[in-house]
Amino acid sequence: MRNIATLTLALAAALAANPVAFADQPKAPVTPGSLAQASSIDAVLAGDWRPDKNKARDKYRHPKETLAFFGVQPDQTVVELVPGGGWYAEILAPYLKDHGHYVAAIFKPKNPAGENASDKSGLRKKFADDATRYGKAEVVEFDGNAPVFGAPASADVVLTFRNVHNWTDDGNAEAMFKAMYAVLKPGGTLGVVDHRAKPGTTLAQDKDSGYLPVDAVVKLATDAGFKLAAQSEINANPKDTKDWPKGVWTLPPTLALKDVDRDKYLAVGESDRMTLKFVKPKR
Template identity: 55%
Template sequence: MRPLLIVASVAIAIATPAAAMQHDGHAGHTAPKAGDAIAAAVAAPTRTPANVARDAYRHPAETLAFFGVKPGDTVVELWPGGGWYTEILAPLTKAGGGTLYAAAPWERGLNRIKEKQAADAATYGAVKLAEFPATGAGAKVPDGSADVVLTFRNVHNWRFGGTDKAADAFKQIFAMLKPGGTLGVVEHRLNESDDSAKEEKSGYMKKSSIVAFAEAAGFKLAGESEINANPKDTKDYPKGVWTLPPSLTEGDTDRAKYVAIGESDRMTLKFVKPAS
């Protein structure tokens, strides 16, 4: 997805990690212990300016705090694409002695992360590359090794491959996490009242669908947040979620309208792998 060049300030307000079934918001929260480290990673000078411009929509500091990410964690970022979150997670885990895996289809899904490693080994050289979903073509994230697995706007891609593909993805995530580990999901949100068939091509997913996939794999829903909500998103575009920024697939047609809406309405869900 192409970044929309909008001037925006870096969001570094930190939200309190979720308690069980917490419904979180933006303000009035005490910074978590890892808050300073997350804020420093969000403010890292190595981040791409165009990516920083999207912080107003993606709320990275609040989102990572909500998921309870700590600098010393073993973190897996699934399908990182161009590395928007990698630019934050790499310095965060490096500073705290943690480990970051970038996991995607081997190996085309990791090409842009490899480019970052080649261009800036000091920041990205320690990022481990893994295949996801694992087929044996490349190294995989070892079972029971991850403290946190994160996926940002990817579940709809797995769903495009069919319900079996999505179900298998969640099973593999469950296997890579330690008991008590966290799965953090941010996804374009389809209204529960909408036809579920829209999930097959619009890029939007129902919360109930994601919860069903996760619970079938063994996860428990531990919390949800409205950090990344956007009530201006009407979700009724012929070309799906890609009509909105940053893709703006309609080009100049109604461009001002879609820019005014901003990026999509997103659910932010925290799941846990039971400790026993």
């Protein structure tokens, strides 16, 4: 009994000294190094350069827990594939600016007025206008049919968020995964987040819906040479029934039906997502 009482008192003292350490723990296990960086991630997430509309999506995208799950550290070289308008770039580039390096890899624009061109110019302007915030963050272009994201074995981490479904629809997913494998150092990490299809469905059944079977993504990665290291439910949403009239785009943030049943879809929230961590073997 004396030992139990002593332990209880010690725990109470520790909690009083550092209550944050015992509250709001991440939904997935993280490494000690990730925990050590929690305060700087918090500072980045609270940064005034992030628009309120982007911060409002943190509750769906769980950036702190997701990056911790993938083991992203501030001294690493991180390549993010097809970052769109830069939602994660506004987090990753400031986090990496002092000791690491952030690279945004985008498709080489075919249409000067298209989405890829807009993303490229927007990101480059963002980085150039606030070098103090974003450091030496850079944008690289690649050919979707023969992708190269950087020098071989030059990246510690490759991340891609809600993009693989586009690659499977376009028929270049295999090439993309092989290129991700090539740019990573041996032992490096590939982190994938995407809309998760109902179990038992196929790629053909889910084509153009935005949803992907988990086993199809795992196969793409393992066929390229990766090993599946872990899966997380950080970005799960059990309210997503995955049978919407406009596929995943029915839900926020797109809300493809505009005002039709808007409150219903807002109540569902953003899609149910797989969160997969792969590693490139050290051989």
